Amino acid sequence: MDASLFLVTPASPDPIYRQVVEQVRRFVAAGQLRVGEGLPSVREMAEHHAVNPMTISRAYSQLEAEGVLERRRGVGMVVAAARGAGLTAEERLRLLEPRLRDVIREAGDLGLAAGPVCERLHALFLSPAAPHPRAPATR
Amino acid sequence: MDASLFLVTPASPDPIYRQVVEQVRRFVAAGQLRVGEGLPSVREMAEHHAVNPMTISRAYSQLEAEGVLERRRGVGMVVAAARGAGLTAEERLRLLEPRLRDVIREAGDLGLAAGPVCERLHALFLSPAAPHPRAPATR
Amino acid sequence: MDASLFLVTPASPDPIYRQVVEQVRRFVAAGQLRVGEGLPSVREMAEHHAVNPMTISRAYSQLEAEGVLERRRGVGMVVAAARGAGLTAEERLRLLEPRLRDVIREAGDLGLAAGPVCERLHALFLSPAAPHPRAPATR
Amino acid sequence: MDASLFLVTPASPDPIYRQVVEQVRRFVAAGQLRVGEGLPSVREMAEHHAVNPMTISRAYSQLEAEGVLERRRGVGMVVAAARGAGLTAEERLRLLEPRLRDVIREAGDLGLAAGPVCERLHALFLSPAAPHPRAPATR
DNA sequence: GTGGTCTAGACCACC
DNA sequence: GTGGTCTAGACCACA
Numbered sequence: 001m002d003a004s005l006f007l008v009t010p011a012s013p014d015p016i017y018r019q020v021v022e023q024v025r026r027f028v029a030a031g032q033l034r035v036g037e038g039l040p041s042v043r044e045m046a047e048h049h050a051v052n053p054m055t056i057s058r059a060y061s062q063l064e065a066e067g068v069l070e071r072r073r074g075v076g077m078v079v080a081a082a083r084g085a086g087l088t089a090e091e092r093l094r095l096l097e098p099r100l101r102d103v104i105r106e107a108g109d110l111g112l113a114a115g116p117v118c119e120r121l122h123a124l125f126l127s128p129a130a131p132h133p134r135a136p137a138t139r
Numbered sequence: 140m141d142a143s144l145f146l147v148t149p150a151s152p153d154p155i156y157r158q159v160v161e162q163v164r165r166f167v168a169a170g171q172l173r174v175g176e177g178l179p180s181v182r183e184m185a186e187h188h189a190v191n192p193m194t195i196s197r198a199y200s201q202l203e204a205e206g207v208l209e210r211r212r213g214v215g216m217v218v219a220a221a222r223g224a225g226l227t228a229e230e231r232l233r234l235l236e237p238r239l240r241d242v243i244r245e246a247g248d249l250g251l252a253a254g255p256v257c258e259r260l261h262a263l264f265l266s267p268a269a270p271h272p273r274a275p276a277t278r
Numbered sequence: 279m280d281a282s283l284f285l286v287t288p289a290s291p292d293p294i295y296r297q298v299v300e301q302v303r304r305f306v307a308a309g310q311l312r313v314g315e316g317l318p319s320v321r322e323m324a325e326h327h328a329v330n331p332m333t334i335s336r337a338y339s340q341l342e343a344e345g346v347l348e349r350r351r352g353v354g355m356v357v358a359a360a361r362g363a364g365l366t367a368e369e370r371l372r373l374l375e376p377r378l379r380d381v382i383r384e385a386g387d388l389g390l391a392a393g394p395v396c397e398r399l400h401a402l403f404l405s406p407a408a409p410h411p412r413a414p415a416t417r
Numbered sequence: 418m419d420a421s422l423f424l425v426t427p428a429s430p431d432p433i434y435r436q437v438v439e440q441v442r443r444f445v446a447a448g449q450l451r452v453g454e455g456l457p458s459v460r461e462m463a464e465h466h467a468v469n470p471m472t473i474s475r476a477y478s479q480l481e482a483e484g485v486l487e488r489r490r491g492v493g494m495v496v497a498a499a500r501g502a503g504l505t506a507e508e509r510l511r512l513l514e515p516r517l518r519d520v521i522r523e524a525g526d527l528g529l530a531a532g533p534v535c536e537r538l539h540a541l542f543l544s545p546a547a548p549h550p551r552a553p554a555t556r
Numbered sequence: 557g558t559g560g561t562c563t564a565g566a567c568c569a570c571c
Numbered sequence: 572g573t574g575g576t577c578t579a580g581a582c583c584a585c586a
Contacts, residue, residue: 007244010490015570023248030250052491052571092249093259099242100260106238107264109165110231114264118257120232121239125246125253154576181559191578196559204482212288213330213558213586285522293585301526308528330586370527371537377520378538384516385542387443388509392542396535398510399517403524403531432561459574469563474574491571491573 001033003040003048016051020059028068028079029095031086039069039077140172142179142187155190159198167207167218168234170225178208178216279311281318281326294329298337306346306357307373309364317347317355418450420457420465433468437476445485445496446512448503456486456494 006023010016027033039045042060046053060077063069070080079085087095107117145162147155166172178184181199185192199216202208209219218224226234246256284301288294305311317323320338324331338355341347348358357363365373385395423440425433444450456462459477463470477494480486487497496502504512524534 011487016490017570026245026248030248032248032250055571058571089251089255092251093255096242096246096249096251096256096259097263099238099245100256100263103235103238103242103260104264106165106235109162109169109171110235111169111171112228112231112235114261116228116232117235117239117264118261120235121242121260122253122257124236124239125243125256149577156576180557182557192559193561193579194577196561197576199559201482204479209289210559211586212294212584215558295585304523304526308526310526310528333586336586367529367533370529371533374520374524374527374529374534374537375541377516377523378534378541381513381516381520381538382542384439384443384513387440387447387449388513389447389449390506390509390513392539394506394510395513395517395542396539398513399520399538400531400535402514402517403521403534427562434561458572460572470574471564471576472562474576475561477574488574489571490569493573 001027001037001039003045006040006045006049008049008051010049010051016055017059017062020045020056021062024059024063025068025084026095028085029087029092033079035079035081035085037079038072038075039079041076140166140176140178142184145179145184145188147188147190149190156194156198156201159184159195160201163198163202164205164207164223165234167222167224168226168231172218172224174218174220174224176218177211177214178218180215279305279315279317281323284318284323284327286327286329288327288329294333295337295340298323298334299340302337302341303346303362304373306363307365307370311357313357313359313363315357316350316353317357319354418444418454418456420462423457423462423466425466425468427468433466434472434476434479437462437473438479441476441480442483442485442501443512445502446504446509450496450502452496452498452502454496455489455492456496458493 005027006020008016008019012019024033024039033039039060040048042053042056045056060069064071064077067080068084069077072078103117103121107113144166145159147158149155151158163172163178172178178199179187181192181195184195199208203210203216206219206222207224208216211217242256242260246252283305284298286294286297290297302311302317311317317338318326320331320334323334338347342349342355345358346362347355350356381395381399385391422444423437425436427433429436441450441456450456456477457465459470459473462473477486481488481494484497484499485501486494489495520534520538524530
């Protein structure tokens, strides 16, 4: 998988290393990164996104500790077997639930009902630029 | 508005003062806090939620700097006029969009399509164990 | 002297009572308030500017303590003799110096030279709306 | 930029954190702090001026909220692009106008005319005992 | 009664 | 190394 498929936003409120960790986890869950497939090297990733290599390294180490990735000598990090790889749609929906609850909480404070919120989500989902913001990031 | 209508979660990843800031902003947007209406005093809020007064004070100061609140000497903080108060449903939906985009981005990584995601959101919305029974109760 | 000649700005960063104190001091220095002349009553002043009477009272008390005003039974506060009343132009210029130093300090940080700053001051001075912002405040 | 170029006066009526905020704003406006340039670290600034780090931190946070500064993770605060950085002399004169209007208002109360006030300002400007020998020295 | 400011010091997260 | 957050408590200013 190419480094350009990752979206890294240093100015974001959440830390860079976690942005990487979570994207890898999701790609693996979705089967977009297959078991045994290699990840971009630390150097490649760091240069592509202009961040400190230690930050990427830290993300990879955490994923290794979680059992999502494996260190292969001379090869780099590859997706490990047997840890949340290639989940079913239902399992992946569960992974998304915390974000859905965020939406519900804020919508409640804003006095918004389920109907309009779900409609707007659907509309944004299908709008052309939305589904894969990573793609244009290769500019 | 009573201090008990605010939800403060010290264990949350995002800081207490920002939880307060964002709730106030949303309550004001929703018209649940009206222009000119007073907020709980710093001390009241702090005692009710068992946090340091300075933490609340910091939230109020930030809201004052943003123009959402106004300091009335000897009275306390009140909702300022002319700053995102009492928005229309469409405007409030816009405020929610960043959260919706978060959902879409993660769903994209997870290889989930619009349909199931929206259905799940709708289901969670209507589930009885809604995270904030408070919000709908006051409406 | 009429209450409407005072400019009171509750939203200002400096406290209301001090706004009153300093205006009275300047009016007395300029001879615009003469020795023996009465000031608006606390009630009149407070109602006209929609502030707490205690605030006005506090300002008057401070001026009395300073010897600028005198309490006359049944009459109210009047300008006292022998305390900074009817100063010469040179003396009044000295009273203005702290404000001039504020200008110089900020201009220095901003990298502005004496010439343009003095020119701008002169221009603003002569612009129609500037010299007596109090007058339109009677609307 | 060195911490010693800032002037911090704990005894001043206006709070330390705001003294810092305003100086940074002016230095940035004047181009004395360039876009991308780093500021003294919170600790360095705090030690140099013998104030609590939180006081400095508070100033920096406010400037970040205003968009004047940017947080660079692991690096510190740097001047952000595109927010009142490197203004023209005319723009900087505009920033000074509120102070000029203060002068005009007080001069009006004191019954002073434009001529003598501007002369006095000019004289003080050029007087050798300028309040901040630092500012002109660095230019 | 209200909020504002500051301190000293702890602990955390990120790079 | 960087900044962020929070606490406990003091003291002040204003209305």
